[in-house]
Amino acid sequence: MADPVTVATATTRREAGRPVILAMQVGFFVLSMVGWELMSSTGLLDVFFFSKPSLIAVRMWDWLSSGFIYEHLFTTLIEALLAFIIGTVLGVIFGLTFARVRLLAAVFNPYIRVFNALPRVILAPIFLLWFGLGIASKVALGVTLVFMVVFFNTYQGIREVNPVLLNNVRMLQASQRQLLRYVYLPSAMTWIFSSLHTSIGFALVAAVVGEYLGSARGVGFVVAQAEGVFDTTGVFAGLILTSVVVLGIDLLIERLENYLLRWRPGG
Amino acid sequence: MTPAVSFDAVTIRLPTSDGGALTVATNLSLDIAEGHFVAIVGPSGCGKSTLLNLAAGLLFAPEGKVRIFGDELGGINQHAAYLFQQDALLPWRTIIDNVLLGPLIRGRSHAEAEPEARHWLQRVGLAGFEMQFPHQLSGGMRKRAALAQSWIVDPRILLMDEPFSALDVQTRQIMETELLGLWAETRKTVLFVTHDLEEAIALADEVVVLSARPARIKGVYPVDLPRPRDVAEIRMIPEFNTLYNKIWADLRVEVGAAAHG
Ligand SMILES: Nc1ncnc2c1ncn2[C@@H]1O[C@H](COP(=O)(O)OP(=O)(O)OP(=O)(O)O)[C@@H](O)[C@H]1O
Ligand SMILES: [Mg+2]
Numbered sequence: 074m075a076d077p078v079t080v081a082t083a084t085t086r087r088e089a090g091r092p093v094i095l096a097m098q099v100g101f102f103v104l105s106m107v108g109w110e111l112m113s114s115t116g117l118l119d120v121f122f123f124s125k126p127s128l129i130a131v132r133m134w135d136w137l138s139s140g141f142i143y144e145h146l147f148t149t150l151i152e153a154l155l156a157f158i159i160g161t162v163l164g165v166i167f168g169l170t171f172a173r174v175r176l177l178a179a180v181f182n183p184y185i186r187v188f189n190a191l192p193r194v195i196l197a198p199i200f201l202l203w204f205g206l207g208i209a210s211k212v213a214l215g216v217t218l219v220f221m222v223v224f225f226n227t228y229q230g231i232r233e234v235n236p237v238l239l240n241n242v243r244m245l246q247a248s249q250r251q252l253l254r255y256v257y258l259p260s261a262m263t264w265i266f267s268s269l270h271t272s273i274g275f276a277l278v279a280a281v282v283g284e285y286l287g288s289a290r291g292v293g294f295v296v297a298q299a300e301g302v303f304d305t306t307g308v309f310a311g312l313i314l315t316s317v318v319v320l321g322i323d324l325l326i327e328r329l330e331n332y333l334l335r336w337r338p339g340g
Numbered sequence: 341m342t343p344a345v346s347f348d349a350v351t352i353r354l355p356t357s358d359g360g361a362l363t364v365a366t367n368l369s370l371d372i373a374e375g376h377f378v379a380i381v382g383p384s385g386c387g388k389s390t391l392l393n394l395a396a397g398l399l400f401a402p403e404g405k406v407r408i409f410g411d412e413l414g415g416i417n418q419h420a421a422y423l424f425q426q427d428a429l430l431p432w433r434t435i436i437d438n439v440l441l442g443p444l445i446r447g448r449s450h451a452e453a454e455p456e457a458r459h460w461l462q463r464v465g466l467a468g469f470e471m472q473f474p475h476q477l478s479g480g481m482r483k484r485a486a487l488a489q490s491w492i493v494d495p496r497i498l499l500m501d502e503p504f505s506a507l508d509v510q511t512r513q514i515m516e517t518e519l520l521g522l523w524a525e526t527r528k529t530v531l532f533v534t535h536d537l538e539e540a541i542a543l544a545d546e547v548v549v550l551s552a553r554p555a556r557i558k559g560v561y562p563v564d565l566p567r568p569r570d571v572a573e574i575r576m577i578p579e580f581n582t583l584y585n586k587i588w589a590d591l592r593v594e595v596g597a598a599a600h601g
Contacts, residue, residue, distance in 0.1 A: 244422040336473040
């Protein structure tokens with residue numbers, strides 16, 4: 074039995090701790106921005122190479138207020154989203170099939186390992202050749218990245234299903250399809266969800282890298298353009314924008330995950 | 341009358357992790373008559389759960405035969421519901437969704453099965469916990485939810501593996517009474533594994549004592565105590581004690597054998 078006094082102090086302490094930690098986090102941010110600003114202003118850092126927080130903030134405000142960036146942001150997000158959806162669907166289907174059909178897994182095991190060991194960003198130039206400068210090449214790159222993550226997690230999730238749960242639902246006279254629906258898929262869901270954070274990040278990385286290497290639109294394209302004219306401020310503004318977007322999406326996924334996995338102890 | 345469950349000279353060997361085989365039962369024969377309440381006792385690790393798995397069709401013994409109502413068992417036993425020794429509720433479904441899973445699998449709609457599931461949850465004393473997830477319940481409450489899950493499908497055979505061992509004495513007696521009531525109403529065949537000899541005698545028509553591994557039938561003791569029984573009071577009558585001492589003398593040897601390897 075938990076002692077109510079201990080529980081109470083533990084809660085109070087956590088509640089007292091949270092604002093303090095938040096204050097320290099904000100403090101760290103302000104301090105590093107001020108430090109960067111000062112070092113750039115006093116010439117300790119070369120503004121040409123390192124830009125300045127104030128310049129970057131102004132640039133981002135320009136992009137947002139003029140509406141220049143929206144088209145690019147939209148393109149990048151669409152590419153990432155498509156890659157994410159296609160990669161996830163393929164990953165789940167293949168993960169499921171490989172986990173259920175042992176022969177397939179045995180035969181293809183070495184090939185999957187080789188493909189997984191390959192630094193897949195290398196495929197970007199090939200996809201540019203195959204699919205052109207439009208969004209298809211970026212989506213293709215993203216799919217290869219997302220697929221592998223989801224595939225492995227689905228495979229693992231299906232293989233690690235608790236045999237007692239399986240036997241229980243079997244005894245309730247479930248067919249193979251019903252086992253899939255009531256046991257295998259929900260059980261794999263935990264694994265798939267834990268991979269979503271990684272795979273959405275990969276999808277965005279693939280989109281930006283693809284755009285950077287060759288495109289006429291997208292955040293990666295904006296960064297490449299800025300780099301082409303030695304506009305460090307533009308490069309930083311593009312990077313920060315991308316990070317903020319990824320962070321926002323990540324928070325949304327976390328919300329969704331917390332809701333869908335609310336059955337987990339301590340969840 | 342053909343027995344509900346019949347083990348005919350089964351030998352069970354389970355593969356071990358070092359590539360060998362563990363002999364859990366040798367040449368074991370046992371008939372369970374339809375409508376009987378049969379308790380199985382034996383030392384820990386002797387093969388009681390394995391025997392239930394065999395009757396459930398989850399395990400297949402190449403040597404010997406298992407027959408259910410006379411038919412040789414080839415796959416999952418269609419007539420049985422199984423209450424597992426371990427936690428077997430689906431952790432991602434609420435308690436009520438777990439209970440109505442059986443009807444759902446049999447093609448009934450969620451809306452149709454829900455009132456029935458509520459009824460069964462009430463019978464096991466879990467009204468008000470319908471929307472909780474299994475991890476929010478205590479171990480004993482989860483066991484009771486599992487009871488509702490196996491009873492709702494109205495099976496002809498109930499396989500129960502130490503269903504009440506996680507419950508406190510009082511809840512345990514309530515659940516035992518419920519089980520006896522249900523059994524009296526429907527005359528299901530019950531295979532009830534327990535390590536509690538008192539419980540076995542209080543509930544069953546017959547107590548089967550298994551030997552230490554490899555399991556053989558050490559003895560089958562008919563329990564000729566009057567029914568309907570009050571699970572608390574029946575322990576007080578002299579015949580209960582006589583029977584207890586007789587079976588325990590038999591069981592003690594086996595528990596000792598199991599404990600000393
Ligand atoms: N899947 C398995 N593979 C190999 N050996 C197993 C397996 N399951 C159980 N065993 C072994 O088989 C023997 C019988 O196990 P079983 O679970 O039937 O015992 P039990 O009588 O139910 O014990 P308890 O009363 O402790 O539940 C044990 O010695 C155990 O180590
Ligand atoms: Mg057991």
